[in-house]
Amino acid sequence: MTDVTSFDGTRLALSSWGQPDGPALLLVHGLGLSAESWGTVPERLSDRYRVLAYDLRGHAQSGDARSGGYALDAHARALDAVLSRVAPDDGPVVVAVHSLGGGILLTHLAAGPDDRIIGAVFVGSGGSGVTAPGLSARHLPTWLQQWLRWGWWNALRGGVWIGRLVKPLQALSDRMVRRAAFARGEPEELVAQVRDSFLGSRPRALAGTTMASLSHDGVALGPALRAPTLLLHGSADPEVPQDEIRELLSVLPDGELVTVPDAGHMLPLTHPDVVVAEPHRWMVRVAQAGSAAVTSPDL
Numbered sequence: 001m002t003d004v005t006s007f008d009g010t011r012l013a014l015s016s017w018g019q020p021d022g023p024a025l026l027l028v029h030g031l032g033l034s035a036e037s038w039g040t041v042p043e044r045l046s047d048r049y050r051v052l053a054y055d056l057r058g059h060a061q062s063g064d065a066r067s068g069g070y071a072l073d074a075h076a077r078a079l080d081a082v083l084s085r086v087a088p089d090d091g092p093v094v095v096a097v098h099s100l101g102g103g104i105l106l107t108h109l110a111a112g113p114d115d116r117i118i119g120a121v122f123v124g125s126g127g128s129g130v131t132a133p134g135l136s137a138r139h140l141p142t143w144l145q146q147w148l149r150w151g152w153w154n155a156l157r158g159g160v161w162i163g164r165l166v167k168p169l170q171a172l173s174d175r176m177v178r179r180a181a182f183a184r185g186e187p188e189e190l191v192a193q194v195r196d197s198f199l200g201s202r203p204r205a206l207a208g209t210t211m212a213s214l215s216h217d218g219v220a221l222g223p224a225l226r227a228p229t230l231l232l233h234g235s236a237d238p239e240v241p242q243d244e245i246r247e248l249l250s251v252l253p254d255g256e257l258v259t260v261p262d263a264g265h266m267l268p269l270t271h272p273d274v275v276v277a278e279p280h281r282w283m284v285r286v287a288q289a290g291s292a293a294v295t296s297p298d299l
Contacts, residue, residue, distance in 0.1 A: 001061070004054065004085045006078040011063035014054040014082060018046035023094070023283060026086055027053035028079065030099025030125075031213075032198040032206050034060030037098065038268045044276045049283065054082050056104075058205025060197075070208030072216055076108035083116055091116030094286060096279055098268060099239065102127035103213055106221040113226065119286035120229040121279045124237055124265045126244035127218020173199065183236035183264035190269045219244070222251035228289065229255045230282045232275065234263030 004012040015035050025045060029037045035053035042051040055062040057078050058070060068074035087093045095117055097105050102125030108114065174188075177195045198206075229252050233245045249255045260267060260274055268275045 002085075004082050006057060006068070006081045008066045008068040008074070008077075010057045010066050010068065010078065012054050012057065012078060012082060013061035014052060014085065015042070016053075017042045017051040018049055020050060022048065022050035023287065024086055024092070025049045025051050025279065025283065026082065026093055026095045027051065028095065028097040028101030028104060029053070029056065029059075030101055031209055032059070032201045033099070033194070034197060036060070037194070037197065037266070038275075040272050041268050041275050041279075044272070045280065048280065052082075052086050056205075056209070058202055058209070064202065065205065065208075069212075070205055071212040072103055072107045072209075073111075075104045075209070075212075076111065079104055079108050080114075083114070087116045092118040092290065094119040094121065094279070094283055096121040096123060097125055098123045099125050099265065100209070100213060101125060103216050103218055106218050106225060107216070109224040110221045113224075117227050118290055119227050119282055120225060121232065121282055122229065122248075123232045123275060124234060124240060124267050125218075125231075126240045126248050127222065128216055128244060180239060181265040182270070183234060183238070183262055185262075186264055186266075186270050190266060193269065194266060219247045219251055222248050223253065226253050228282070228286055230278060231255060231257045232260065232267060232278055233257065234260045234265060234267055234271075236262050237265045239265040 001013055001015050004014050006012055013035075027035065027038050027042065029035055034055050035042075038053055042053055045051050056075060057063070057065045057068075065074060068077065083093065083095075093116055095105055097120070102122045105120065106127045109117070173195050174191050177198065178186075178191050181194055182191055231245055231249055233240065233242070235242070245257065249257050258274075258278055260271055263271050263274075
């Protein structure tokens with residue numbers, strides 16, 4: 001693990017797998033999670049690619065945000081700092097994002113094109129802020145978004161603090177996590193893993209990032225993502241509605257949708273075979289389009 005210094009001095013923890021000279025695949029995780037939320041995916045892809053993943057500012061092993069706070073613009077500028085470390089010679093790199101990571105990538109690209117990024121993979125991400133499972137913030141009026149910011153700030157800060165202290169709330173928090181992120185029948189141990197990650201998050205980073213994302217409209221920013229983009233979506237994802245995924249697909253200059261039947265939001269944990277095979281297929285497609293030399297052995 002190495003450290004990357006962001007635009008405002010915030011320390012970002014960056015992990016890597018595979019050969020330093022392999023084709024680069026950068027993984028960006030979601031809200032309240034960490035690079036570990038990609039499960040076995042990085043290691044399984046490391047024999048073919050240089051796989052990198054970092055913890056968002058204020059999350060896991062990265063430092064608390066300094067002057068930039070937790071606005072999506074700040075997360076996007078942090079991503080740019082990581083890209084500068086990962087692709088110092090102007091790329092190329094494919095970026096795979098989960099959940100909120102899609103909004104961060106789109107915010108980065110909305111500020112201007114980035115030729116380092118030659119492909120993207122969205123895993124359980126429609127690129128928009130979500131107020132509650134299945135309810136995208138971009139459909140709400142401004143006054144309601146502002147009210148929800150206040151509500152989320154207090155609920156998230158207070159809920160994480162109480163959840164850490166009161167063990168009997170574990171069962172309740174497990175039910176809430178399952179409802180927000182998992183499909184029926186997905187393993188309890190994975191629910192517990194996500195619960196522990198979420199409750200272990202720093203309340204200010206969790207609440208600040210959530211509030212900043214409430215008015216974010218990924219569909220409006222989608223045309224800025226000009227690189228070939230694969231959308232991986234669970235048909236039973238309680239967090240990201242099917243309609244939002246299809247709307248995002250409709251505005252992408254070069255997009256493809258793969259739906260995983262009966263799967264929820266945490267595809268890297270619940271369906272790692274798919275989250276290995278599909279990004280690998282996409283890396284090969286992108287490399288062939290760019291006349292790069294990437295082999296395609298059977299997985």
